[in-house]
Amino acid sequence: MKAVCVLALFLQIAGVARAQGIVDGIGIEQRLNESVPLDLVFRDETGAQVRLGDYFGKKPVILSLVYLKCPMLCTLVLNGLVRSLRATSFDAGREFEVITVSFDPRETAETAATMKRVYMEEYRRPGAEQGWHFLTGDEASIARLTEAVGFRYKYDPESGQFAHASGIMVLTPKGRIAQYFYGLEYSARDLRLSLVESAENKIGSPVDQVLLYCFRYDPAKGKYGLVIMKALRVAGVGTVLGLATVILSLVYRQRRNEQAS
Numbered sequence: 001m002k003a004v005c006v007l008a009l010f011l012q013i014a015g016v017a018r019a020q021g022i023v024d025g026i027g028i029e030q031r032l033n034e035s036v037p038l039d040l041v042f043r044d045e046t047g048a049q050v051r052l053g054d055y056f057g058k059k060p061v062i063l064s065l066v067y068l069k070c071p072m073l074c075t076l077v078l079n080g081l082v083r084s085l086r087a088t089s090f091d092a093g094r095e096f097e098v099i100t101v102s103f104d105p106r107e108t109a110e111t112a113a114t115m116k117r118v119y120m121e122e123y124r125r126p127g128a129e130q131g132w133h134f135l136t137g138d139e140a141s142i143a144r145l146t147e148a149v150g151f152r153y154k155y156d157p158e159s160g161q162f163a164h165a166s167g168i169m170v171l172t173p174k175g176r177i178a179q180y181f182y183g184l185e186y187s188a189r190d191l192r193l194s195l196v197e198s199a200e201n202k203i204g205s206p207v208d209q210v211l212l213y214c215f216r217y218d219p220a221k222g223k224y225g226l227v228i229m230k231a232l233r234v235a236g237v238g239t240v241l242g243l244a245t246v247i248l249s250l251v252y253r254q255r256r257n258e259q260a261s
Helices: 002-023 073-086 109-123 139-149 188-199 230-260
Strands: 041-043 049-051 061-066 097-102 132-135 154-156 161-165 167-171 177-182 212-214
Touching (some): 073 097, 073 188, 097 109, 109 132
């Protein structure tokens, strides 16, 4: 029985190692003061062709990169964003714009329209539909945008899903990256301050990266897909190793006692 427990622990270690391999290379690199390519063409939630630059020029922009059918982290990113926006006195469409772009080229305007309806109901601000835009696009446009803002992700063909990190960005009216916000919850006070400063084309300072990664775990197939923070992943491995050490020590002591008796 003890041998089975030890084996199970080492299998957990192997699973975490596989998850580590998937998330290696993904993240959000801070590229403050870099410009996003405003000539990029996407489709909005109505299916109309739009240029990214159509949403710039007068107001700061909050950019969120998600894939709309994500079963895990993307929904939490958007939920955290809408909670933060509800807690500020600023309104989307008046003081700022919000652009949510899918980085999955397979997604359609119909899916974007559905997601927009959901989040307009959550946001509950009159006229917000004119200020929050859900865009889909082809692989080339997505690649240029994600590269410009330092958003690195991977597609896993086995699960048909993406491994990616979570966060949002604030951009100036001229399309320069002013601030990054990591994680799933964004301080309403800090976000409002960033919008005020970026409206004046001021660039913020680098922030500490606390990355949350999204990747699916399918128990039927034994494939790992965790919403994991890097620090927690490392701590988890340490915990598993510690437990394995304790069990092996207990087994060794029991055998010594048996031999002594």
